[in-house]
Every structure is written in structure tokens, then in C-alpha cells.
Amino acid sequence: MSATLAVEGLSVAFGGVKAVDALSFSVEAGTIKGVIGPNGAGKTTLFNAISGFVAPQAGRVRVGGRDVTRLRPQARAALGLARTFQNLQLFARMTVLENVMVGAHVHLASGWLAGLLGLARREGQQAEALARVQLARLGLEAHAGRRAGDLGFAEGKLVEIARALAASPQLLLLDEPIAGVPLHDQRRIAEVIRSVRAGGTTILLVEHNMRVVMDLCDEILVMHHGARLAEGPPAQVAHDPDVIAAYLGTAAHA
Ligand SMILES: Nc1ncnc2c1ncn2[C@@H]1O[C@H](COP(=O)(O)OP(=O)(O)OP(=O)(O)O)[C@@H](O)[C@H]1O
Ligand SMILES: [Mg+2]
Numbered sequence: 001m002s003a004t005l006a007v008e009g010l011s012v013a014f015g016g017v018k019a020v021d022a023l024s025f026s027v028e029a030g031t032i033k034g035v036i037g038p039n040g041a042g043k044t045t046l047f048n049a050i051s052g053f054v055a056p057q058a059g060r061v062r063v064g065g066r067d068v069t070r071l072r073p074q075a076r077a078a079l080g081l082a083r084t085f086q087n088l089q090l091f092a093r094m095t096v097l098e099n100v101m102v103g104a105h106v107h108l109a110s111g112w113l114a115g116l117l118g119l120a121r122r123e124g125q126q127a128e129a130l131a132r133v134q135l136a137r138l139g140l141e142a143h144a145g146r147r148a149g150d151l152g153f154a155e156g157k158l159v160e161i162a163r164a165l166a167a168s169p170q171l172l173l174l175d176e177p178i179a180g181v182p183l184h185d186q187r188r189i190a191e192v193i194r195s196v197r198a199g200g201t202t203i204l205l206v207e208h209n210m211r212v213v214m215d216l217c218d219e220i221l222v223m224h225h226g227a228r229l230a231e232g233p234p235a236q237v238a239h240d241p242d243v244i245a246a247y248l249g250t251a252a253h254a
Contacts, residue, residue, distance in 0.1 A: 003026035003027060004029045004030075004063065004064055004170060005027040005050070005061075005063055005202060005204065006026040006060075006061070007023060007025050007060075008024050008059055008060045008061075008062070009023075009058060009059040009060070010022070010024070010046070010049055010061065011058040011059055012049050012054055012056050012226075013057055019042045019045035019226050020042045020045050020226045021225065021226035021227045022059070023223070023228055025231060027171075027202055027219075028202070030201070031197070031202060031203075031218040032193070032197055032202075032203040032218050033204050033205070033218065033219045033220070034206075034207065034216070034220040035205065035223060036221075037222055037223035038246075041225065041226065042223050043175070043206045044086055044175055046223070049061065051073055051076060051083045051173060052068070052073040053073055063076065063170070063171055064079070064080065066079065068081075077167065079170075080168075080170030081169060081173070082103065082106075082165070082171070083164060083172070083175070084164050084175055085160060086206075088157065090149075090151075090156055090163075091148060092147065092148050092149030093147065093148075095148065096135070096140060096144050096145070097128065097132070097135065100134055100163045101124075101128060101130075102163060103134075103166030103167040104127035104128075104166040105123070105127050106167040130168075131162070132144070137192060138161060138162045138189075138192065139158070139185075140159065140162060143159075154180060154182060154185055157181055157185075157189075158181075158189070161174070165192075170201065171201070171204070172202070173204045174203065174204070174206065176208065177193070177207065178209055178212060179207070179209070190212060193216055194216065214234045217234055219233055220232065222240075222243050224246050229242055229243060229246055230243045
């Protein structure tokens with residue numbers, strides 16, 4: 001198997017805080033790697049550096065063997081990288097359908113803005129068809145015409161996932177996709193994540209819910225103060241004394 005994502009010696013600092021500290025790991029094609037660690041461990045900053053929203057001080061990010069470290073977020077998206085945001089980043093004035101169509105337009109020639117403005121009619125139709133498939137997958141058909149700004153937090157999370165999937169990503173980064181979502185939607189999201197992996201997409205998953213992480217992930221990377229504390233299959237990581245001491249031991253009682 002080959003690595004879809006390779007992170008090499010990555011460091012991101014904010015002032016004196018080393019949010020990501022000389023971190024290296026890779027994710028094999030078609031697998032799910034969980035990223036866990038206490039609040040402030042650097043998980044979201046890692047996602048931001050992989051997707052191009054913050055510039056690292058050192059290190060490299062490779063997607064499908066290609067060095068993307070200096071590319072803008074849109075260029076990484078065009079290479080097959082999609083993500084969701086821990087704090088939602090939807091276009092509040094656009095409808096649910098339009099938000100998801102933005103994801104689909106990543107692969108269409110004229111871009112999402114032209115599509116939404118009706119400048120490329122056929123592409124708009126293609127994007128809508130792609131978007132509607134993902135809306136159905138996440139149980140959002142009835143919400144297609146609602147303004148994203150009127151949605152509750154949990155509904156917004158489902159829309160974020162639908163938008164990322166509409167881009168048919170090779171590599172998908174999910175930042176706490178089930179946090180703050182009711183149980184029946186949690187189950188639906190977990191099923192969707194499984195089926196996305198079955199379709200060949202490689203996934204990096206940040207999530208605090210240990211049961212879900214242990215259940216879904218092929219491997220887990222444990223971060224602590226921006227660095228790697230442990231890495232391996234779920235059962236191995238769960239029994240790692242360093243992990244229990246630094247994280248699971250306290251989280252189990254939270
Ligand atoms: N834009 C920023 N400016 C300054 N400091 C930041 C910024 N983003 C993150 N940090 C700091 O970097 C560290 C890592 O934060 P990050 O959000 O990556 O952690 P996290 O593991 O995602 O935490 P959580 O589980 O709470 O989401 C923290 O100390 C945080 O305060
Ligand atoms: Mg975070």
C-alpha cells in the first residue's frame with residue numbers, strides 16, 4: 001500500500017506556543033487514521049497546515065506523493081483534499097444545496113462562482129446532481145432550500161460533511177464530525193465515514209469520542225503538546241502506558 005498523506009517534520013508555532021512540533025506520520029491509502037489528544041494538543045492546527053490554512057515554520061506535507069506544502073488551499077482541494085471545520089464554515093446566506101454545490105465545483109472547469117451565477121449552465125446542473133447525492137446520503141434532502149445561516153449546529157455539521165464529500169476527495173480531513181450531534185446523526189455519520197473509506201478515500205479523523213474513534217479507525221495517532229505521543233492500531237494505543245497516563249486515564253473519567 002502507498003501513503004496518500006505524508007507529514008514530515010511539520011512545525012507550526014504561534015508566538016511561543018509550539019502548536020505542532022516536528023511531527024511526522026503518514027496515512028496509507030484507503031485507511032482511516034484517528035488523531036486524538038487533549039484540548040490544545042494541536043489537532044486542528046495540524047489540519048490547518050495540511051489543508052493550507054496556516055503556513056508551517058518547518059516541514060513538508062505530501063498528498064499522493066506530491067509536495068503541497070506551499071500550495072494555497074484551493075490548489076490542494078483541486079488535487080483531491082477536502083476538509084470539514086470544527087467551527088462551521090458555511091456560507092450563511094446561501095442555501096444548503098448551494099453550500100454543498102461549492103464542494104462539487106472543485107472539479108468542474110469554470111469554478112463554483114461561475115456555476116452559482118449561472119455562467120456555466122451545464123456545470124451547474126452537474127454540480128447540483130453531485131450535491132443532491134450527498135444531501136441524500138446525510139439525510140438532508142428536506143433542508144436543501146433552507147438558508148445555511150438558519151440551521152442549527154448539528155444540521156450545519158451534516159452540511160459541512162456533505163460539502164466535503166461532494167468534492168469526491170482522495171483525502172478527507174474531518175475535525176470532530178460528531179461532536180455536538182444527536183445520537184441518531186452520530187450513527188449516520190459513522191456509517192457514512194465507513195462507506196467513504198470503502199469507496200477508497202483516505203481519511204484523517206479528529207474526534208474526542210473514544211468509542212467512535214476506536215471503532216472506526218485503522219490506526220490512531222496520539223498528539224500531546226504538538227508532538228507524537230503514540231501511534232498504532234487502536235488496541236495497542238489504548239494500552240500504551242504513556243497514553244493512559246497523559247490522556248486516556250483522565251479522559252475515561254471526564
Ligand atoms: N490562530 C492561532 N493563534 C494563536 N494560537 C493558536 C491559534 N490556533 C491555535 N492556537 C494555539 O495552538 C495550540 C493548539 O491549538 P489547536 O486548536 O490546534 O488544538 P486542538 O488539539 O485542536 O484542541 P481542541 O481539542 O480543543 O480542538 C493551543 O495552545 C492554541 O491556543
Ligand atoms: Mg481542535
